[in-house]
Amino acid sequence: MKYNIASIKRMKDEQLKFDAMTRYIEKRCHKTKPKVIKSLQEDTRLYCSDRLGTDWIEYGFFEADGMSDEEIQEYVDEMEIHIYSPYDCTGKVFTQWITWHRNPCGWISVIHKKGLDV
Numbered sequence: 001m002k003y004n005i006a007s008i009k010r011m012k013d014e015q016l017k018f019d020a021m022t023r024y025i026e027k028r029c030h031k032t033k034p035k036v037i038k039s040l041q042e043d044t045r046l047y048c049s050d051r052l053g054t055d056w057i058e059y060g061f062f063e064a065d066g067m068s069d070e071e072i073q074e075y076v077d078e079m080e081i082h083i084y085s086p087y088d089c090t091g092k093v094f095t096q097w098i099t100w101h102r103n104p105c106g107w108i109s110v111i112h113k114k115g116l117d118v
Contacts, residue, residue: 005091005118021053025116055096055115061107072108076100079110083117090117 008024011017064072080095096113103109 005089005116009118018052025053025056053116054118055113058110058112058114060110060112061103062110064102064106064108069102072100072102076108076110079112081114088117092117 005024008017008020011020067075076098080098081093083090083092083094085092093114094117096115098110098112100111101109
């Protein structure tokens with residue numbers, strides 16, 4: 001069954017609503033590939049942070065290859081997702097915040113909190 005945000009919001013059963021939102025977000029996450037986050041297991045780790053699944057945190061890693069902190073910051077800034085729409089509730093994914101950390105092994109950890117504009 002296909003779902004959109006409007007049909008999910010109208011659902012009365014909370015469990016059904018939660019399951020539909022989870023499937024909707026998973027489908028959107030698989031359609032949009034992360035920009036260049038490279039995980040240790042070649043897949044970004046995902047954690048939903050609320051019951052409806054309207055926001056989540058992605059954890060990823062990439063190699064710095066001698067990059068300076070300013071270059072890393074620019075690289076991470078390019079991963080941000082912005083919505084430039086005059087309308088509310090677009091149903092699109094956007095960046096709530098993104099941060100990074102240099103690990104002792106030389107890799108960069110990225111924590112990217114994304115949300116669904118609903």
